[in-house]
Amino acid sequence: MPDAxxxxxxxxxxxxxxxxxxxxxSLRGLMREIAAQTLTPEQTKARADRTRTLLAERFGHDVTxxxxxxxxxxxxxxTAAHRATLAESSx
Numbered sequence: 001m002p003d004a005x006x007x008x009x010x011x012x013x014x015x016x017x018x019x020x021x022x023x024x025x026s027l028r029g030l031m032r033e034i035a036a037q038t039l040t041p042e043q044t045k046a047r048a049d050r051t052r053t054l055l056a057e058r059f060g061h062d063v064t065x066x067x068x069x070x071x072x073x074x075x076x077x078x079t080a081a082h083r084a085t086l087a088e089s090s091x
Contacts, residue, residue, distance in 0.1 A: 008016075020030040039047065048068070055061045 016030060017027055020027045023030065025033075052063050055063055
C-alpha cells in the first residue's frame with residue numbers, strides 16, 4: 001500500500017510520537033490504531049441502529065429520538081470535561 005503524507009504542526013507530531021513510543025509502537029502503527037477506532041458518520045449511524053435494534057429485541061426498550069439526542073449531548077459534555085482534565089494535567 002502506498003504511503004500518504006499528512007501535514008500537522010510539529011507539536012502535534014511530537015505528541016503523537018510520544019504516545020506511540022509510550023505504547024511501544026511506531027507512529028505509523030499509532031495512526032493505524034487511530035484510523036481503526038475513529039468512525040465515519042455512516043459507521044456511527046450504523047452502530048446506533050444496531051444498538052437500537054439490540055435494545056428493542058433483548059430488553060424491549062425502543063430508544064426515542066429524544067433519548068438519543070440526550071445521550072449524545074451527555075457524551076459531548078463528558079468528552080469535553082475529559083479533554084479539559086487532560087489538558088489541565090499536561091500543564
